[in-house]
Amino acid sequence: MHNKKEWASGYLFILPSLILLIILVFYPLFMTFIYSFYDMSLVSNRYLGWEAYQKLFQNPKLYLIFKNSLTWTILVVFFQCLLGLGSALILQQTFVGNAFLRGLVILPWVMPGVIAGMAWRLIYDPHLGLLNHYLQILGIVDRPLTWLSSPNMALYAVIFTAIWKGFPFSTIMYLAGLQGVPSELYEAAEIDGANEVKQFFHITIPSMKPIITVTLLLTFIWTFNYFELVYVMTGGGPAESSHIFPTYIYDLAFKRFRFGDASRFAVVDFLFLLIFSLFYVRTTFKSEENL
Amino acid sequence: MIKRQKTGKIITYLFALLLAIFVCFPLIVMISMSLKAPDEQFTYPPHLIPQHPTLNNYFQVFGQGSMFAKYFSNSLLVASVSTLIVLGVAIFSSYGYARMNFPGKNFLFILLLLSQLFPLAAIIVPLYRIMGNLKLIDTYLSLIISYLAFSVPVGVWLLRSFFLGVPQELEEAALIDGCTRFQAFWKIVIPLVRPGMGATAAYVFFLTWQEFMFALTFINSESKRTLPVGIFDFVGQYETNWGNLMAASILVCIPVFVIFFFIQKQLVAGLTEGAVKG
Incomplete structure (x- = not known):
């Protein structure tokens, strides 16, 4: 009896968020799945069934977008992790201005994505941008490069910006993680004569494994679905060379009004992330059990 | 030993400085551009420090x-x-x-x-x-x-x-x-x-x-x-x-x-x- 009452109040507490979630997230997601079986645009609304997916998998665009999305996500996540760890190690040292630098480092992450995109468009600009100017002074390039309007560079230029924009999140997480490493471990290692490099790989990294695991997964999902930077900086161009899933889905839906195609790309995006996350969580849990 | 600590300190400051530059460069570019008058915005080559800084851009943002x-x-x-x-x-x-x-x-x-x-x-x-x-x-x-x-x-x-x-x-x-x-x-x-x-x-x-x-x-x-x-x-x-x-x-x-x-x-x-x- 007592239990039932507690259950009821539990459901009552979570009900508002559950209702919102169903109406605003799961119902639309379900509709996207339904739309994905249709040839749907402003002028047609025809049921295709699995044929729709057969067509999708014959579409070379799918493989291009997939390749771009993976390149984008893997490079951004990898370098954010590296920079995050590096900057956390620096900020953990004592030096004058440490608190100030900690406040400063978080700014790129806090800055609205659209603004970060615009600022970097200015930096990359062939005429107004300082990047080309400095590279020329240093003698690295002999004429201004059109970073954002060359098909073989545009995606990488945005990747660099995304690394800059997002790495402070990793810094914050790793800095918190570093503070959780028991100092006795280092003291013991010091007595055993282990140098700092050894301490880093045998104490710091293993103790921080849980937080690194979670941070990698979070940044992977966020980066894979990050819309603003690519949209604002290149719009997926030039010649659609820098499109990733979210920007391409948006383009299909609201520039070309091909709602069916957009839904199919969205379904692939979602299923990929779902399978990836399940796989990731399972393997990391397994390896933890084996320890 | 003390010498080693000293080089360690210098390296820390060096990396801290690099980190600060990496983080701040785009912010400085933004501030710099926001203080430039129209004729200076388009000069080539661009300079980081505005020659004739002005707050006009800010007034215009709020202006008529x-x-x-x-x-x-x-x-x-x-x-x-x-x-x-x-x-x-x-x-x-x-x-x-x-x-x-x-x-x-x-x-x-x-x-x-x-x-x-x-x-x-x-x-x-x-x-x-x-x-x-x-x-x-x-x-x-x-x-x-x-x-x-x-x-x-x-x-x-x-x-x-x-x-x-x-x-x-x-x-x-x-x-x-x-x-x-x-x-x-x-x-x-x-x-x-x-x-x-x-x-x-x-x-x-x-x-x-x-x-x-x-x-x-x-x-x-x-x-x-x-x-x-x-x-x-x-x-x-x-x-x-x-x-x-x-x-x-x-x-x-x-x-x-x-x-x-x-x-x-x-x-x-x-x-x-x-x-x-x-």
């Missing part, structure tokens, strides 16, 4: 014919209302997930986390249709409602980690003293998580303040635009007015920078706790 103030108040309205609703919903739900027992709790919480797995672009077509059917296209309400889709899960997840940080004994003591469950929650626990609520509210405000895709899609009329779309619109069909654009951008950044300065500690605690405890 500029929509900036309107965009700013639109953003303020949409972000504040969204934040209030999220907070009202999340206080109860996060407490439910953190403290109460009921069948299916873990499953429902996993559903909540699953909602973070797909891009918002994946639900924008159905949402657009829903808004269309409800005659909500081109209203602030369409933005407020659609913002709940991503900010409610985040708010619940974040606030839950703050509730988990409150010792359970406090509520048990209150129950023994004759409080009802709700009284214990309302009078004992809520005051203790007030800093966490502040951090959650600030984070939700920050997410909705900068939201771009829904704002780009659901709003047609210029007078209802929010800041991110308004800023993006500065890239005119003719020539981008970079001075005005950067001045406006800096003005948009200031509120979020200030908010983060005050809540940083709380938010970091919530994010790390929340991430590690699922």
Whole structure:
């Protein structure tokens, strides 16, 4: 009896968020799945069934977008992790201005994505941008490069910006993680004569494994679905060379009004992330059990 | 030994300096451009330090014919209302997930986390249709409602980690003293998580303040635009007015920078706790 009452109040507490979630997230997601079986645009609304997916998998665009999305996500996540760890190690040292630098480092992450995109468009600009100017002074390039309007560079230029924009999140997480490493471990290692490099790989990294695991997964999902930077900086161009899933889905839906195609790309995006996350969580849990 | 420590210090300062430059360079470029007069904005080669700094761009952003103030108040309205609703919903739900027992709790919480797995672009077509059917296209309400889709899960997840940080004994003591469950929650626990609520509210405000895709899609009329779309619109069909654009951008950044300065500690605690405890 007592239990039932507690259950009821539990459901009552979570009900508002559950209702919102169903109406605003799961119902639309379900509709996207339904739309994905249709040839749907402003002028047609025809049921295709699995044929729709057969067509999708014959579409070379799918493989291009997939390749771009993976390149984008893997490079951004990898370098954010590296920079995050590096900057956390620096900020953990004592030096004058440490608190100030900690406040400063978080700014790129806090800055609205659209603004970060615009600022970097200015930096990359062939005429107004300082990047080309400095590279020329240093003698690295002999004429201004059109970073954002060359098909073989545009995606990488945005990747660099995304690394800059997002790495402070990793810094914050790793800095918190570093503070959780028991100092006795280092003291013991010091007595055993282990140098700092050894301490880093045998104490710091293993103790921080849980937080690194979670941070990698979070940044992977966020980066894979990050819309603003690519949209604002290149719009997926030039010649659609820098499109990733979210920007391409948006383009299909609201520039070309091909709602069916957009839904199919969205379904692939979602299923990929779902399978990836399940796989990731399972393997990391397994390896933890084996320890 | 002392010498080794000294080189270690120098290396630390060197890396700290490099980190500061990497982080700040784009910010300095923004400030520099915002202080340049039109003729200097387009000189080649560009210089980082403005030769004749002027605040004219800032005055123009607020000046006649500029929509900036309107965009700013639109953003303020949409972000504040969204934040209030999220907070009202999340206080109860996060407490439910953190403290109460009921069948299916873990499953429902996993559903909540699953909602973070797909891009918002994946639900924008159905949402657009829903808004269309409800005659909500081109209203602030369409933005407020659609913002709940991503900010409610985040708010619940974040606030839950703050509730988990409150010792359970406090509520048990209150129950023994004759409080009802709700009284214990309302009078004992809520005051203790007030800093966490502040951090959650600030984070939700920050997410909705900068939201771009829904704002780009659901709003047609210029007078209802929010800041991110308004800023993006500065890239005119003719020539981008970079001075005005950067001045406006800096003005948009200031509120979020200030908010983060005050809540940083709380938010970091919530994010790390929340991430590690699922």
